[in-house]
Amino acid sequence: MPGPISHSKIEPDSFTPFRRCSSSASCKIEVPMMQKKTVPEMQVIAKRMRREIIEMIGAAKSGHPGGSLSAVELVVTLYFNEMRHDPANPKWADRDRFILSKGHAAPVLYAAMAESGYTPLDQLNTLRKLGSIYQGHPDVRFIPSLEASTGSLGEGVSLALGMALAARLNASPSRTYVMLGDGEIQEGQVWESAMFGAFHKVDNVVAIVDYNGIQLDGFVKDIMEVKPLADKWRAFGWHAIEINGHDIPAIQAAFQEAAGTKGVPTAIIAHTIKGKGVSFMENNPKFHGTAPTPDEVKLALQELQ
Amino acid sequence: MIPTKTKFDLKLGMATREAFGKALVEAGRRNKDVVVCDADLSKSTYTSLFHHEFPDRFFSCGIAEANMVAIAAGFAYAGKIPVAASFSCFVVNKGFEQLRVTVAYPKLNVKIVGTHSGISIGEDGPSQMSVEETALACSLPGFVVLSPADEVSTTALVHAAIDHVGPVFIRTGRMKAPVIYPAEQKFEIGKAVELIDGSDVTVIATGLLVAEAIRAQEALEAEGISVRVIDFHTVKPLDRETITRAAAETGAIVVAEEHLIDGGLGVRVAQAVAETHPCVMEFVGLHDTYAESGSPEQLLDKYGLISRDVIAAVHRALARKK
Numbered sequence: 001m002p003g004p005i006s007h008s009k010i011e012p013d014s015f016t017p018f019r020r021c022s023s024s025a026s027c028k029i030e031v032p033m034m035q036k037k038t039v040p041e042m043q044v045i046a047k048r049m050r051r052e053i054i055e056m057i058g059a060a061k062s063g064h065p066g067g068s069l070s071a072v073e074l075v076v077t078l079y080f081n082e083m084r085h086d087p088a089n090p091k092w093a094d095r096d097r098f099i100l101s102k103g104h105a106a107p108v109l110y111a112a113m114a115e116s117g118y119t120p121l122d123q124l125n126t127l128r129k130l131g132s133i134y135q136g137h138p139d140v141r142f143i144p145s146l147e148a149s150t151g152s153l154g155e156g157v158s159l160a161l162g163m164a165l166a167a168r169l170n171a172s173p174s175r176t177y178v179m180l181g182d183g184e185i186q187e188g189q190v191w192e193s194a195m196f197g198a199f200h201k202v203d204n205v206v207a208i209v210d211y212n213g214i215q216l217d218g219f220v221k222d223i224m225e226v227k228p229l230a231d232k233w234r235a236f237g238w239h240a241i242e243i244n245g246h247d248i249p250a251i252q253a254a255f256q257e258a259a260g261t262k263g264v265p266t267a268i269i270a271h272t273i274k275g276k277g278v279s280f281m282e283n284n285p286k287f288h289g290t291a292p293t294p295d296e297v298k299l300a301l302q303e304l305q
Numbered sequence: 306m307i308p309t310k311t312k313f314d315l316k317l318g319m320a321t322r323e324a325f326g327k328a329l330v331e332a333g334r335r336n337k338d339v340v341v342c343d344a345d346l347s348k349s350t351y352t353s354l355f356h357h358e359f360p361d362r363f364f365s366c367g368i369a370e371a372n373m374v375a376i377a378a379g380f381a382y383a384g385k386i387p388v389a390a391s392f393s394c395f396v397v398n399k400g401f402e403q404l405r406v407t408v409a410y411p412k413l414n415v416k417i418v419g420t421h422s423g424i425s426i427g428e429d430g431p432s433q434m435s436v437e438e439t440a441l442a443c444s445l446p447g448f449v450v451l452s453p454a455d456e457v458s459t460t461a462l463v464h465a466a467i468d469h470v471g472p473v474f475i476r477t478g479r480m481k482a483p484v485i486y487p488a489e490q491k492f493e494i495g496k497a498v499e500l501i502d503g504s505d506v507t508v509i510a511t512g513l514l515v516a517e518a519i520r521a522q523e524a525l526e527a528e529g530i531s532v533r534v535i536d537f538h539t540v541k542p543l544d545r546e547t548i549t550r551a552a553a554e555t556g557a558i559v560v561a562e563e564h565l566i567d568g569g570l571g572v573r574v575a576q577a578v579a580e581t582h583p584c585v586m587e588f589v590g591l592h593d594t595y596a597e598s599g600s601p602e603q604l605l606d607k608y609g610l611i612s613r614d615v616i617a618a619v620h621r622a623l624a625r626k627k
């Protein structure tokens with residue numbers, strides 16, 4: 001296991017999330033993008049990312065496996081098929097953006113960014129250690145190619161809407177994707193931002209709810225029921241699509257439907273299984289925020305062969 | 306006052322958040338008006354213990370801290386004694402507008418308890434680290450702000466907070482905390498505890514830094530420096546009498562806290578010192594920065610919140626005192 005890595009800490013002030021093109025011509029430059037992966041290729045990456053998630057949280061001895069594993073297919077499809085982005089040029093102004101509003105699921109994002117080539121794969125197991133770029137929650141001071149620092153639930157849709165409106169003002173084709181937890185949507189700000197998104201017709205935003213039925217203290221239905229979820233988003237003026245969040249072709253189809261939806265933002269309600277892929281973590285509230293023991297890591301990795 | 310020669314063995318006890326959860330159950334037994342609200346962190350705040358014993362008086366608010374604070378205000382208007390808990394950063398920051406207009410302004414009998422305060426939560430990183438909530442809570446007129454150092458003081462102050470009529474914020478931590486007090490120690494809101502008498506310099510500390518101040522005193526005593534150590538478990542209202550006496554009798558004050566220096570206990574003490582008996586002061590705390598992920602021990606070391614830093618501040622203060 002690699003030790004803590006050294007890094008030059010980037011002060012928030014020196015970080016410009018939006019470097020506008022200096023001339024409109026440079027905006028038009030064709031940027032070589034990530035090559036789109038096929039469904040079988042993405043399934044292979046998904047399995048590898050699940051292993052990375054288990055290994056890094058196991059090495060850190062703390063972290064959130066459940067909500068990282070439930071989001072794997074959604075994040076894989078975004079990074080390897082749907083989004084227009086370029087790891088060699090992370091600040092490309094017209095890129096599509098992804099915000100992990102449920103920042104505690106950082107391991108799934110770190111795995112996807114490392115697999116894409118944004119950040120070093122061989123340092124994933126420094127997660128949460130002093131000096132690691134892989135901080136406990138996504139931190140733009142440590143990984144400038146992240147779109148946002150997150151970790152306080154409920155704020156991501158607002159961020160996404162701001163980014164998307166900026167893209168609209170800039171006549172940029174950039175689309176913004178934001179992932180929320182089903183517990184997270186209990187935050188009032190989510191619904192304030194939902195109203196805003198519909199009112200301002202921000203159709204270049206897609207909110208994805210990782211509907212895994214579990215939050216920190218237990219099952220969502222026992223803490224604060226959020227049903228009927230799709231109807232709530234519809235009532236707030238969004239186009240809502242319900243899918244199986246582990247079915248990559250269904251995810252692709254939903255993104256396509258979102259892209260074709262004009263005048264209103266889209267919410268994808270992705271039914272998922274918390275802890276997906278590791279039998280003893282599936283649907284088990286314990287693994288919201290508990291790291292697997294070394295024995296559990298071994299068992300999980302066997303299952304993820 | 307604890308006898309000067311008491312040896313502090315600083316054995317690790319419960320985390321102050323756990324002591325809070327246990328005391329809350331006892332408070333629930335004593336007073337049936339106590340109701341508890343939590344925002345999907347009951348396992349971390351230990352309000353799950355209250356939930357277990359009094360399911361009818363526990364209200365799950367979901368991940369919605371601002372709403373939780375206003376719900377608690379409603380309970381208080383109706384004569385209940387609501388205790389609303391979450392991580393310090395979420396309940397105070399997300400609920401600040403509600404704390405201001407809905408709780409503090411009408412001076413409601415609401416108790417807010419923040420757990421996981423400071424940077425000693427470790428690996429989760431700055432988004433979950435509360436380093437500004439004491440400044441925010443102290444800015445609310447009429448609020449009592451408590452910051453206990455160990456399980457004994459936490460237990461006593463939770464009961465004192467329930468008995469106090471008016472809004473209270475209690476700051477607790479995630480890590481097991483060294484036990485400072487004997488079980489029978491008495492505490493009073495607004496009355497600091499002088500732990501060790503001394504004449505060259507005073508260290509005023511709160512929360513986790515109280516144990517570090519005691520460790521610093523032991524090292525400094527070996528150097529022949531006489532250090533007075535005072536636990537400010539109440540940050541507001543401030544025990545100005547104890548501060549004035551320390552300023553007059555020792556002529557130098559170091560304040561140590563696991564919080565941003567801006568707006569923390571230190572600047573509050575400095576105001577009292579400036580108004581009563583100006584003397585040399587130094588500050589141990591976070592210098593205008595957020596921390597990062599790491600183990601609690603690594604972070605306290607890197608961000609300058611251990612006995613070494615208290616010792617250095619004492620030396621600076623004494624050098625300036627001449």
Ligand SMILES: Cc1ncc(C[n+]2csc(CCOP(=O)(O)OP(=O)(O)O)c2C)c(N)n1
Nearest residue numbers: 067151152153181182183184214215216345
């Ligand atoms: C504002 C805020 N309150 C509380 C927390 C603590 N917390 C971290 S994760 C979590 C539960 C999240 O559940 P959910 O949104 O369903 O996420 P998932 O199931 O996808 O992990 C809570 C309460 C937080 N990070 N932010």
Ligand SMILES: [Mg+2]
Nearest residue numbers: 182183214215
């Ligand atoms: Mg969930």
